[in-house]
Amino acid sequence: MTNLLFKKLEKQIYLRYNSDGFIDMAAGGMLLGFGIFMAVGNAALLVLSWLPLLIYFPLKKAVTMPRIGYIQFHTPEKRARHLSLSLAAGLLLLALLFVLTQVVSSPGRNLRELMQANLMLFLALLFAAMMCTAAALTKNLRILAYAGLTVLITGGGSRIGLSEPASVILNGSLLFLAGLFFLIRFLRTYPIPENGEEHV
Amino acid sequence: MSDPASMYEDLNTIADLDRLVHSPARLMILAILSTIEASDFTFLLQQTGLTRGNLSTHLARLEEGGYITVKKEFVDRIPRTLIRLAPEGREAVETYRKDMKLIIDRLLT
Numbered sequence: 001m002t003n004l005l006f007k008k009l010e011k012q013i014y015l016r017y018n019s020d021g022f023i024d025m026a027a028g029g030m031l032l033g034f035g036i037f038m039a040v041g042n043a044a045l046l047v048l049s050w051l052p053l054l055i056y057f058p059l060k061k062a063v064t065m066p067r068i069g070y071i072q073f074h075t076p077e078k079r080a081r082h083l084s085l086s087l088a089a090g091l092l093l094l095a096l097l098f099v100l101t102q103v104v105s106s107p108g109r110n111l112r113e114l115m116q117a118n119l120m121l122f123l124a125l126l127f128a129a130m131m132c133t134a135a136a137l138t139k140n141l142r143i144l145a146y147a148g149l150t151v152l153i154t155g156g157g158s159r160i161g162l163s164e165p166a167s168v169i170l171n172g173s174l175l176f177l178a179g180l181f182f183l184i185r186f187l188r189t190y191p192i193p194e195n196g197e198e199h200v
Numbered sequence: 201m202s203d204p205a206s207m208y209e210d211l212n213t214i215a216d217l218d219r220l221v222h223s224p225a226r227l228m229i230l231a232i233l234s235t236i237e238a239s240d241f242t243f244l245l246q247q248t249g250l251t252r253g254n255l256s257t258h259l260a261r262l263e264e265g266g267y268i269t270v271k272k273e274f275v276d277r278i279p280r281t282l283i284r285l286a287p288e289g290r291e292a293v294e295t296y297r298k299d300m301k302l303i304i305d306r307l308l309t
Contacts (some may be wrong), residue, residue, distance in 0.1 A: 010235035013247070069243025073236050075255060194240060 017071055019189075020064045021182025023138060026052040027131060027146060028176030035168030063183075067190035074079040082137065087131045093126055120164050123156035146175055213303055220265045221296040225250055225258050230285065230293050233268065238284035259283065267292055 033049025074082065128147035135143035150171055157167030221227055228248045233239070245255055264267045267289030271282045285293075 006231065006235055009231060013232070013235060016247075066242075068246050068283075070240040071243050072238040072282075072284075075237050078237075120295070169234055193245070 012037050013071065014073070016068060017064070018075075018140050019182060021127075021179035022059050022064070023134065023140070023143065024054045024057055024146070024179030024182060025176055026179075027134070027143070028052075028172045028179055030173070031127070031150070031168055032176060033172075035165050035170075035172050037173030038168060039165035047175040065187070066192050068133045086137065088134065089130075093130060096126060120154050120158065120167070121151070124151050146178075148194070149174065202236055213306075218296055219291055220261065220267065221292050223258070224253065226262060227296075228260060229255075229262065230267065230289060230292055233283065233285040234290060234293050238282050240283070241281045244283065262289070 029052030030049050033045055033051070037043070037045035037049060047162065128150050131143050131147040135141065135147065153167050153171045153174075157170070158164070162170070202233075221230060225248065228250075231243060232244065232247050241255070243254065244250075244259075248255060251256070259268065259270065263270050264287075267286055269283075269284050269286050273282060275278055
């Protein structure tokens with residue numbers, strides 16, 4: 001028995017805990033909402049695109065925990081540190097987004113033209129950075145693949161003449177469908193145990 | 201060939217292995233708990249593949265030995281048994297890991 005085995009076991013536990021597909025569906029839902037907002041132009045849809053993140057934990061509690069049980073991965077102190085880091089990463093992304101929009105809207109800069117021409121690619125890179133953070137937190141390599149897919153579809157979509165909203169919707173749909181597939185597989189693999197909690 | 205005194209020492213390491221940890225089922229439980237902070241009964245049941253009764257028995261033995269702590273609580277009026285590795289349990293797993301490594305290194309290589 002080596003520390004390597006413990007690391008492997010820890011990773012397996014993380015993967016099993018996230019095999020419900022909710023994280024895939026949340027990322028896909030956010031992209032779908034954003035893509036539809038781009039196509040329709042209704043600001044309410046932009047707000048709605050954050051809804052998947054809000055319902056992520058209630059869904060985890062209602063669907064995942066009764067099936068595979070409850071796990072506390074870290075001590076409250078370590079959890080607080082992770083949360084602070086995630087918030088800092090989120091704020092940094094928002095700040096980057098703000099700088100990006102400022103650069104694009106300010107006149108007379110070469111960088112402005114570059115960003116205007118590749119705005120969607122920059123947005124995709126920001127979203128991919130968010131997914132990389134999620135991948136690191138959940139130890140889930142699948143999300144890293146999604147980050148790559150997001151950049152690929154956004155970059156490749158414009159080259160094959162796909163409109164910007166269409167490429168975002170396509171990307172979101174793919175992620176959402178993948179999440180749905182994982183959710184169905186999870187529900188089949190882990191039915192709710194017949195007897196609930198057993199006292200030791 | 202190794203000298204008899206050294207061989208006797210090596211064999212003693214095997215005899216001194218912590219029996220509470222050495223059982224496969226309990227080792228599974230301790231290994232899982234040492235990678236996370238805490239879990240409930242259902243999670244350990246899913247991870248180990250043991251039966252409810254079997255898991256209950258092993259958990260009770262580990263609790264008696266002071267290797268785990270079992271805390272019963274209510275979350276949204278639903279009872280939950282939260283199981284975590286005690287510092288003594290963590291130390292026992294580490295000692296067991298070192299002993300096993302020693303045995304494998306000295307006797308089996």
